[in-house]
Amino acid sequence: MRPARLTRAEQQAQTRERLLAAAERVFARHGYGGASIDLISAEAGYSKGAIYSNFESKEAVFLELARVYMGRRMTELEHVVGGEPSKLAGALSQWLQTMQVDGDCLMLVTELQLQARRSPAFAEQYYALQQKQTRAMAAVLERLFKALGVPMPMDPIDLADAMLALTHGITLQRPEPKSGTPADAGRVIDRLMKTFTRTQMARK
Amino acid sequence: MRPARLTRAEQQAQTRERLLAAAERVFARHGYGGASIDLISAEAGYSKGAIYSNFESKEAVFLELARVYMGRRMTELEHVVGGEPSKLAGALSQWLQTMQVDGDCLMLVTELQLQARRSPAFAEQYYALQQKQTRAMAAVLERLFKALGVPMPMDPIDLADAMLALTHGITLQRPEPKSGTPADAGRVIDRLMKTFTRTQMARK
Amino acid sequence: MRPARLTRAEQQAQTRERLLAAAERVFARHGYGGASIDLISAEAGYSKGAIYSNFESKEAVFLELARVYMGRRMTELEHVVGGEPSKLAGALSQWLQTMQVDGDCLMLVTELQLQARRSPAFAEQYYALQQKQTRAMAAVLERLFKALGVPMPMDPIDLADAMLALTHGITLQRPEPKSGTPADAGRVIDRLMKTFTRTQMARK
Amino acid sequence: MRPARLTRAEQQAQTRERLLAAAERVFARHGYGGASIDLISAEAGYSKGAIYSNFESKEAVFLELARVYMGRRMTELEHVVGGEPSKLAGALSQWLQTMQVDGDCLMLVTELQLQARRSPAFAEQYYALQQKQTRAMAAVLERLFKALGVPMPMDPIDLADAMLALTHGITLQRPEPKSGTPADAGRVIDRLMKTFTRTQMARK
DNA sequence: TATGAATGAGCCTTCATTCAT
DNA sequence: AATGAATGAAGGCTCATTCAT
Numbered sequence: 001m002r003p004a005r006l007t008r009a010e011q012q013a014q015t016r017e018r019l020l021a022a023a024e025r026v027f028a029r030h031g032y033g034g035a036s037i038d039l040i041s042a043e044a045g046y047s048k049g050a051i052y053s054n055f056e057s058k059e060a061v062f063l064e065l066a067r068v069y070m071g072r073r074m075t076e077l078e079h080v081v082g083g084e085p086s087k088l089a090g091a092l093s094q095w096l097q098t099m100q101v102d103g104d105c106l107m108l109v110t111e112l113q114l115q116a117r118r119s120p121a122f123a124e125q126y127y128a129l130q131q132k133q134t135r136a137m138a139a140v141l142e143r144l145f146k147a148l149g150v151p152m153p154m155d156p157i158d159l160a161d162a163m164l165a166l167t168h169g170i171t172l173q174r175p176e177p178k179s180g181t182p183a184d185a186g187r188v189i190d191r192l193m194k195t196f197t198r199t200q201m202a203r204k
Numbered sequence: 205m206r207p208a209r210l211t212r213a214e215q216q217a218q219t220r221e222r223l224l225a226a227a228e229r230v231f232a233r234h235g236y237g238g239a240s241i242d243l244i245s246a247e248a249g250y251s252k253g254a255i256y257s258n259f260e261s262k263e264a265v266f267l268e269l270a271r272v273y274m275g276r277r278m279t280e281l282e283h284v285v286g287g288e289p290s291k292l293a294g295a296l297s298q299w300l301q302t303m304q305v306d307g308d309c310l311m312l313v314t315e316l317q318l319q320a321r322r323s324p325a326f327a328e329q330y331y332a333l334q335q336k337q338t339r340a341m342a343a344v345l346e347r348l349f350k351a352l353g354v355p356m357p358m359d360p361i362d363l364a365d366a367m368l369a370l371t372h373g374i375t376l377q378r379p380e381p382k383s384g385t386p387a388d389a390g391r392v393i394d395r396l397m398k399t400f401t402r403t404q405m406a407r408k
Numbered sequence: 409m410r411p412a413r414l415t416r417a418e419q420q421a422q423t424r425e426r427l428l429a430a431a432e433r434v435f436a437r438h439g440y441g442g443a444s445i446d447l448i449s450a451e452a453g454y455s456k457g458a459i460y461s462n463f464e465s466k467e468a469v470f471l472e473l474a475r476v477y478m479g480r481r482m483t484e485l486e487h488v489v490g491g492e493p494s495k496l497a498g499a500l501s502q503w504l505q506t507m508q509v510d511g512d513c514l515m516l517v518t519e520l521q522l523q524a525r526r527s528p529a530f531a532e533q534y535y536a537l538q539q540k541q542t543r544a545m546a547a548v549l550e551r552l553f554k555a556l557g558v559p560m561p562m563d564p565i566d567l568a569d570a571m572l573a574l575t576h577g578i579t580l581q582r583p584e585p586k587s588g589t590p591a592d593a594g595r596v597i598d599r600l601m602k603t604f605t606r607t608q609m610a611r612k
Numbered sequence: 613m614r615p616a617r618l619t620r621a622e623q624q625a626q627t628r629e630r631l632l633a634a635a636e637r638v639f640a641r642h643g644y645g646g647a648s649i650d651l652i653s654a655e656a657g658y659s660k661g662a663i664y665s666n667f668e669s670k671e672a673v674f675l676e677l678a679r680v681y682m683g684r685r686m687t688e689l690e691h692v693v694g695g696e697p698s699k700l701a702g703a704l705s706q707w708l709q710t711m712q713v714d715g716d717c718l719m720l721v722t723e724l725q726l727q728a729r730r731s732p733a734f735a736e737q738y739y740a741l742q743q744k745q746t747r748a749m750a751a752v753l754e755r756l757f758k759a760l761g762v763p764m765p766m767d768p769i770d771l772a773d774a775m776l777a778l779t780h781g782i783t784l785q786r787p788e789p790k791s792g793t794p795a796d797a798g799r800v801i802d803r804l805m806k807t808f809t810r811t812q813m814a815r816k
Numbered sequence: 817t818a819t820g821a822a823t824g825a826g827c828c829t830t831c832a833t834t835c836a837t
Numbered sequence: 838a839a840t841g842a843a844t845g846a847a848g849g850c851t852c853a854t855t856c857a858t
Contacts, residue, residue: 165377462838
């Protein structure tokens with residue numbers, strides 16, 4: 001049987017993961033500039049040094065976080081694509097809403113995008129990840145419109161881009177919904193989506 | 205006759221304006237946290253102290269900048285509303301494109317929105333300004349759809365919100381267009397706009 | 409008749425006096441380091457510039473203040489010396505108590521003494537003024553003991569020195585008396601004084 | 613066996629002590645306001661940051677210094693109380709003279725007292741320490757008078773207060789004795805002390 | 817590997833001082 | 838003479854990073 005004690009490698013992996021999870025919360029809450037190494041390591045229950053044992057620098061933590069976070073979102077999105085056609089619209093809406101429900105998530109993405117605008121090195125990595133996401137989203141939309149028997153109103157990639165931008169943009173430009181209040185932004189997005197599909201049908 | 209030398213009040217007004225202009229560039233380039241008082245004053249050609257002769261604090265500079273910047277955008281938008289109906293669509297598109305052409309503008313707005321999420325005091329002031337903008341935008345859209353004889357696909361305020369969010373979001377999520385390259389994002393927005401109006405007409 | 413308007417010279421003298429009075433309050437309240445030129449001039453109802461029109465520098469204001477303040481105390485003390493012998497003890501006690509009643513006065517004297525320890529230039533001026541004060545005090549004591557028919561327990565200058573030091577020291581080392589509460593320090597000083605005179609009488 | 617190298621805790625304790633020793637010198641020389649963190653850390657041979665690794669803030673350094681310094685004086689005083697009765701007067705005189713010999717000590721105490729007048733938080737801590745000192749001093753005086761068979765001329769606490777105030781006050785109001793010159797103030801204090809005790813005996 | 821004391825660059829802010837008005 | 842905008846040198850403090858333990 002596996003011993004209760006973790007091996008060295010597992011230990012370190014665990015530390016790394018905890019640090020990244022803490023970094024996600026702290027970067028989201030305080031932004032890149034406002035997040036200090038001290039804050040992050042304390043949030044993870046470690047000392048400053050632990051970060052430097054696992055990452056090159058503060059920026060490296062951020063970069064790795066970008067990879068991990070975007071990867072997670074991608075995985076979720078792939079589940080949506082692979083799901084049942086009848087549940088596509090709902091699952092998509094759900095996926096999009098995450099950003100509105102989870103304020104941390106919004107702030108984190110915004111910080112990533114700002115960083116990409118500022119650091120070319122970071123940009124290269126980040127835009128590649130984002131492009132993958134857009135493509136996956138486009139695939140979802142294609143399946144969705146096909147399932148509805150409605151022609152797409154524009155290039156799928158452009159539409160995917162627009163949907164992602166809209167979701168992010170509308171959430172960012174509104175006050176954080178008070179807990180308990182339903183995120184109003186979701187309603188607008190859904191409404192827009194329906195407009196597309198319904199009016200298209202009407203067209204025929 | 206007016207003296208060649210500026211009066212003291214004029215002098216100070218000039219300094220203030222130059223500082224704000226510099227602040228706009230620096231905040232946009234480095235973000236709120238990354239913009240230092242030193243950087244801003246140097247960019248304006250003054251010493252650090254000049255800022256504190258004209259503003260209460262760094263945050264006060266940022267707040268004033270928000271007011272001035274949003275005010276400018278509002279004035280432009282009001283010109284669009286007041287313009288000739290036939291040129292409405294073009295003028296609107298133009299107005300929206302500013303954000304894509306001017307990277308500074310984008311970064312600044314993003315910083316404003318982030319700050320609003322972080323500082324309740326700032327939020328209060330900022331969201332009020334933004335709401336005014338949304339309303340003006342809604343008025344433009346109403347005039348536009350009426351001129352085209354097309355019913356609006358949704359509540360004008362929601363649509364205005366969506367258009368603004370989309371413009372901002374799509375620009376932020378794309379790499380900064382290399383100078384010379386046309387901003388690709390504009391194409392998507394225009395395409396979306398046309399989809400709305402054309403399909404609606406088809407509906408009849 | 410004298411015109412209501414002051415002459416130039418009178419105007420300036422008035423400004424100077426007001427500035428010094430303000431300086432006294434502000435230096436006392438905030439100490440030399442904590443008193444800013446802005447604070448002083450504002451307290452006097454003028455702008456910063458007024459100070460530099462009337463004094464060389466911040467230190468010059470302090471120096472002049474020392475002269476004016478010590479001069480005032482000397483004048484008061486001379487009134488005590490010149491007064492009626494029977495009222496000598498009371499008047500002296502009164503004079504000493506000023507320091508305990510007026511917290512500002514205490515802080516100011518302390519600041520002067522500290523400055524004298526730090527700046528040799530200042531020291532030269534200050535100790536001369538203080539010596540005059542001590543001599544005057546010694547004269548008062550001599551008259552007092554003679555009036556009481558009691559021999560002085562020690563050299564008059566030494567005793568004067570001791571009394572002044574005691575008054576200052578005991579006030580400084582106690583918490584500021586809450587307004588309304590009688591200054592407790594006065595009691596100790598009077599007690600000490602009586603001890604001297606009474607016990608001396610008993611000696612005979 | 614103990615390693616030649618200090619353990620980490622010992623290292624830090626050493627740093628802390630050196631910083632405090634440096635702070636004592638610098639605060640004494642320049643006063644609270646004039647002592648900068650830079651100056652203190654440089655005097656100790658460390659960088660600015662070392663102070664913030666060991667103390668909360670500048671005021672915390674000062675407060676800790678007050679504790680350490682007053683503690684040291686208390687310990688010395690307790691040795692005086694516990695000493696042989698016959699040597700009491702001499703030891704006491706010695707203890708009091710420290711303030712006159714050590715200019716730094718004087719300035720430091722004065723700064724402490726000023727700070728207590730300005731900061732209520734500091735006051736609370738400081739006056740408690742001072743009260744302990746006064747009580748110890750009162751105990752010394754009681755033993756002294758008893759050993760001499762002389763009744764105390766007033767309440768022991770009041771007399772202790774007066775002696776401490778006198779010592780401090782007389783030193784502060786005199787020019788710093790040139791090195792080599794005997795501190796003249798000591799003579800006055802001893803003379804005063806003798807007056808008390810001798811005259812009291814005469815009384816009988 | 818993880819710790820955390822120490823470093824030192826950099827930040828926001830204050831303030832004595834200057835000088836054109 | 839008085840004003841107050843602008844200067845520029847500090848000052849207290851934060852924080853990414855290093856390194857001995």
